Amino acid sequence: xxxxxxxxxxxxxxxxxxxxxxxxxxxxICAFFVYQHELFAQIGSLGYIAAIVMxxxxxxxxxTSAVTTLASRRQNLFLKRxxxxxxxxxxxxxxLVLPVTVIALIQVxxxxxxxxxxxxMPDNIALLALAVVATVAMMIGLGxxxxxxxxxxxxxxxxxxxxxxxxxxxxxxxxxxxxxELTLLKRLLPGGSATxxxxxxxxxxxxxxxxxxxxAPTLAWVLVAVVxxxxxxxxxxxx
Amino acid sequence: MNSTPVIDxxxxxxxxxxxxxxxxxxxxVRRGEFYALLGTNGAGKTxxxxxxxxxxxxxxxxxxxxxxxxxxxxxxxxxxxxxxxESGFSPDLTVKESVRLIGKLTxxxxxxxxxxxxxxxxxxxxxKVSQLSGGEKRRLDFATAVYGTPELVFLDEPxxxxxxxxxxxxxxxxxxxxxxxxxIVLTTHYLEEAQQRADRIGLMHRGTFxxxxxxxxxTQTLPAMIKFVLPPSAPALPLQGRRETDEKFLIETHxxxxxxxxxxxxxxxxxxxLRELEAGPTRLDDVFRAxxxx
Numbered sequence: 197x198x199x200x201x202x203x204x205x206x207x208x209x210x211x212x213x214x215x216x217x218x219x220x221x222x223x224x225i226c227a228f229f230v231y232q233h234e235l236f237a238q239i240g241s242l243g244y245i246a247a248i249v250m251x252x253x254x255x256x257x258x259x260t261s262a263v264t265t266l267a268s269r270r271q272n273l274f275l276k277r278x279x280x281x282x283x284x285x286x287x288x289x290x291x292l293v294l295p296v297t298v299i300a301l302i303q304v305x306x307x308x309x310x311x312x313x314x315x316x317m318p319d320n321i322a323l324l325a326l327a328v329v330a331t332v333a334m335m336i337g338l339g340x341x342x343x344x345x346x347x348x349x350x351x352x353x354x355x356x357x358x359x360x361x362x363x364x365x366x367x368x369x370x371x372x373x374x375x376x377e378l379t380l381l382k383r384l385l386p387g388g389s390a391t392x393x394x395x396x397x398x399x400x401x402x403x404x405x406x407x408x409x410x411x412a413p414t415l416a417w418v419l420v421a422v423v424x425x426x427x428x429x430x431x432x433x434x435x
Numbered sequence: 436m437n438s439t440p441v442i443d444x445x446x447x448x449x450x451x452x453x454x455x456x457x458x459x460x461x462x463x464v465r466r467g468e469f470y471a472l473l474g475t476n477g478a479g480k481t482x483x484x485x486x487x488x489x490x491x492x493x494x495x496x497x498x499x500x501x502x503x504x505x506x507x508x509x510x511x512x513x514x515x516x517x518x519x520x521e522s523g524f525s526p527d528l529t530v531k532e533s534v535r536l537i538g539k540l541t542x543x544x545x546x547x548x549x550x551x552x553x554x555x556x557x558x559x560x561x562x563k564v565s566q567l568s569g570g571e572k573r574r575l576d577f578a579t580a581v582y583g584t585p586e587l588v589f590l591d592e593p594x595x596x597x598x599x600x601x602x603x604x605x606x607x608x609x610x611x612x613x614x615x616x617x618x619i620v621l622t623t624h625y626l627e628e629a630q631q632r633a634d635r636i637g638l639m640h641r642g643t644f645x646x647x648x649x650x651x652x653x654t655q656t657l658p659a660m661i662k663f664v665l666p667p668s669a670p671a672l673p674l675q676g677r678r679e680t681d682e683k684f685l686i687e688t689h690x691x692x693x694x695x696x697x698x699x700x701x702x703x704x705x706x707x708x709l710r711e712l713e714a715g716p717t718r719l720d721d722v723f724r725a726x727x728x729x
Contacts, residue, residue: 203536207527210563273523277579279490280519281540282512432490 200278200291204265208295218261219299222253226307233315242315243395244371249307250328250394251367251387254335255360258300262293262339263356267346275431285431293336304328319400323407327393330414334386335363337421344428363387371395389413439466440499441587441618442487447496449482456482458642459496469619471629473719474639475726480622481520481591483639487620488517488589501587513542518580520591522572526565530556533564534578543583550578553608555601569596577605587618594625606632626719636719640726654717657725658687661695663709673701683711691716 208214226249229236236245269275269292278288308324318324338359346355363386370391375382383389389410396402396410442464449457457479464470474480485491487498489505489512503510524533534547551557554574559567567575573596580588590609594602609619609632623629629636630650638646638653646653664682665672674694676686688694695714702709 199536199539203525203528203532206532207525210527269525272526273519273521274525275523276490276519277523277537278540279508280488280512280517280523281537282509282542283540284508 197283197287197291197294200283200288201294204292205295208261208299214261214264218257218264218296219303222256223303223307225252225256226303230307230311230314233311237315240371241395241399242311243318243398244367244391245311245315246308246318246324246398247367247371247391247394248364249311250304250331251363251391253300253303253307254331255363257303258296258332259335259339259342260352260356260360261296262336263342263346264349264352265292265296266340266343267352268349270343270430271348271433273432279431289340293339297332297336301328301332318398320397320404320407323404324394324397326411327390327397327414330393330411330418331387331390334390334414334417334421337418337425338386340425341421341428344425344430347433359386367391383410383413386417440464441466441468441501442470442620443497443499444483444487445497447483447486447498448494449479449486449491450494456642457486460639460643461496462637462644462647464618464620466618467613467616469613469621469632469634471621471623471633471636472639473622473626473629473636473723475723478639479642480639484589484591484620484622488515514586516541516580516582516585516588518576518588518590518593522564522576524564524572524575527563529561529563530567530575531560533575534582537579538582541579541582541585543585545583550582553581553604554578555604570598570601573597574601574605577608581608581612584612584615585617588612588620590619590621590623592623593621594623594628626723630719638722638726645726646722650719653719653722655689657717657721658689659691659714659716660721661686661688661691661698661712661714663712665709666707669707670705673697 229245229248233242233245236248275288279285308318312318342355342359346352366385366387370382370388375392383392389412393407393410393414396407440463444460444462447457447460448455460483472480472484482491486493487500487505489500489508492506498505500511501514505511528536530551531547534550538545538547538550548557551560554577556571556574556578559571564572564575573593577593580590593605597605613619621629621633633650635647635649636653637644646656662679662683662685665684672684674686674688674697676684679685686694686698691714698709701707
């Protein structure tokens with residue numbers, strides 16, 4: 197698994213377009229949010245900025261990269277090649293998505309640290325970390341499921357749009373309007389409860405037990421994504 | 436060569452929807468054997484091979500490789516080298532990185548430099564896969580298959596796109612593997628390669644074996660041929676034959692040596708020159724043509 201992860205890391209840093217679209221662009225967008233934090237805090241809250249940062253990186257740096265990577269490796273039969281070895285399926289998939297996951301986590305940590313230094317530290321760092329990890333797990337699951345529907349890296353530019361734009365739209369909607377109205381709908385949408393959890397962790401003022409309940413819908417989405425992935429994921433191109 | 440089956444296929448069936456790709460196929464490959472799985476286009480040999488390799492699950496029937504299910508990758512793959520029909524390497528990795536990665540994942544031990552020298556890719560060790568020619572990619576594929584000298588090696592079209600020197604290098608490496616006791620399973624469209632090297636051949640047609648056996652066993656079902664050009668003034672031939680063209684004669688025989696001797700003696704006695712004389716046993720090509728015609 198680690199040797200696959202290392203080879204993936206090498207490939208990421210050798211592929212300039214992947215590096216720019218998946219890692220430089222999300223950082224640039226997040227930097228804009230941090231730079232304009234007073235404006236966005238006025239529209240929503242500092243927790244909203246943290247949620248948007250998390251979903252921007254998770255959607256473009258992690259989810260889109262994972263789908264593109266898996267589609268590309270399947271298209272050029274690299275997945276079949278890996279399955280010609282003694283490596284197990286779980287080890288292969290973990291190795292392939294581990295580098296983008298670690299890079300995404302580092303990106304989120306760095307940007308949130310900068311946000312914290314500029315605006316003041318979050319109320320509950322542990323809860324924030326939990327929200328980020330749950331969101332990352334959800335996006336990986338959705339990535340595996342989407343990869344099953346994606347024939348090529350070019351196709352990924354289309355197939356990833358609904359989820360990546362969807363979670364950012366949900367985060368913006370909840371970040372700006374809160375969850376006092378349409379509470380159930382907002383919490384059940386993918387990324388909805390995770391956004392609220394991040395906002396609670398950053399802004400504070402909500403009981404920990406109430407916040408922890410918000411983990412359930414996010415973890416349910418992980419489960420749904422894994423079920424879809426197990427049904428949709430393909431190791432070889434369609435013939 | 437002992438008789439322990441390295442591969443044991445029993446009543447294998449493979450279906451894709453309504454299409455029955457492989458039908459009740461049974462065969463064994465013995466330890467140390469060079470077995471060629473050949474077939475006409477769409478005969479089901481790739482489906483069969485991929486099932487034996489563990490890439491595909493049978494619809495029904497059983498496949499055992501080295502005594503285990505081929506889908507038990509952790510158990511069988513360390514002893515099994517697979518050369519795929521298409522390369523499947525990551526274009527952004529170098530040749531050396533690719534061999535190191537795949538070699539490590541097979542859990543066999545070897546030196547990357549040794550394997551690259553076998554296929555004459557040492558000079559390309561630091562070249563990205565995307566910059567290799569088609570033939571070089573085939574050699575890279577072969578290198579990963581023979582990494583660590585596995586007990587069982589699958590070669591799917593190993594010499595397609597290779598120049599003559601590279602082909603010779605590949606076959607020299609295969610000969611070395613056999614000396615070390617490896618079992619080889621080959622599929623190829625170059626029938627002469629199978630004819631020269633295979634201990635046994637499984638000849639597939641429409642999802643099952645049309646014939647299986649040694650080259651001699653497969654070819655003995657068809658007559659050998661004697662061809663020559665005969666002057667119009669020549670006396671009657673001592674053997675049954677037929678004119679392929681106005682001048683060219685063809686004699687089909689199951690007794691090549693005896694009939695050739697009779698023909699040459701007749702030509703000598705009658706001072707007839709048999710121009711463009713060709714005589715030889717049946718080739719696999721002829722067996723294939725006979726299948727197609729049937």
